[in-house]
Amino acid sequence: MKVRSLPKLVFCSAFLAALTLAPPADAGFDVDFGANVRIDDDTDLFFAISSRYFSRDRAVVERWGRRYDHPDDLAVALFIARHSDISLASIFRLREEGRTWWEIGIRVGVPTDVWFVPVRRDPGPPYGHAYGYWKKHKHDPRSDYILADADVRNLVAVRMMHEYYRVDVDVAMDWRSDGRDLRALVSDEYRGRHARDSTPPGHSKKKNKNKSDDHPGKGNKNK
Numbered sequence: 715m716k717v718r719s720l721p722k723l724v725f726c727s728a729f730l731a732a733l734t735l736a737p738p739a740d741a742g743f744d745v746d747f748g749a750n751v752r753i754d755d756d757t758d759l760f761f762a763i764s765s766r767y768f769s770r771d772r773a774v775v776e777r778w779g780r781r782y783d784h785p786d787d788l789a790v791a792l793f794i795a796r797h798s799d800i801s802l803a804s805i806f807r808l809r810e811e812g813r814t815w816w817e818i819g820i821r822v823g824v825p826t827d828v829w830f831v832p833v834r835r836d837p838g839p840p841y842g843h844a845y846g847y848w849k850k851h852k853h854d855p856r857s858d859y860i861l862a863d864a865d866v867r868n869l870v871a872v873r874m875m876h877e878y879y880r881v882d883v884d885v886a887m888d889w890r891s892d893g894r895d896l897r898a899l900v901s902d903e904y905r906g907r908h909a910r911d912s913t914p915p916g917h918s919k920k921k922n923k924n925k926s927d928d929h930p931g932k933g934n935k936n937k
Contacts, residue, residue, distance in 0.1 A: 747908075759904055761779055767877070775788070784895070797819075805818060816862070816863075831869075844868065
């Protein structure tokens with residue numbers, strides 16, 4: 715009897731240890747980086763947050779981040795690499811050939827559905843176009859609909875903010891609606907959560923210094 719019970723005892727001990735060591739399911743990715751980042755530097759914060767969210771070495775994120783003119787493009791490249799077997803170098807070469815982000819995703823086998831975070835309602839601009847195509851064609855494997863770079867950037871930005879900061883999808887979409895790029899969005903929210911003079915989480919002060927070139931004249935809203 716003692717010999718038979720030993721495997722059960724070992725299994726139970728290992729199971730309890732795993733529960734003790736495992737992080738909470740809703741822990742999210744957001745942490746206070748402390749002195750490891752310059753809190754007033756959007757680029758430094760963006761690289762640190764992207765490194766943690768995409769589980770990539772910080773030096774790798776920085777190296778490729780400085781090769782993309784648009785900060786959203788770094789996030790898209792990291793997203794494609796996560797959902798495929800292709801390297802960041804290969805993704806960059808495909809981009810230099812003039813391919814759109816959507817074309818690159820299809821070429822390297824990124825599943826269509828992973829671009830979209832499920833929503834409870836039909837989203838408005840600037841997401842309605844992309845979600846409309848997806849809703850209409852997602853059950854048709856032969857569908858060959860195409861999304862523009864702006865649509866793809868929006869989709870990755872919303873997923874990253876939703877998952878990294880554990881906010882509702884509607885909230886993440888609302889943050890993005892004023893036209894600011896992902897670097898500004900994640901950095902402002904980080905400061906709102908971790909700066910000493912911060913406002914409560916989800917109510918970060920919105921700044922206008924890193925507006926997206928895709929939305930000129932916007933970015934002056936204060937949420």
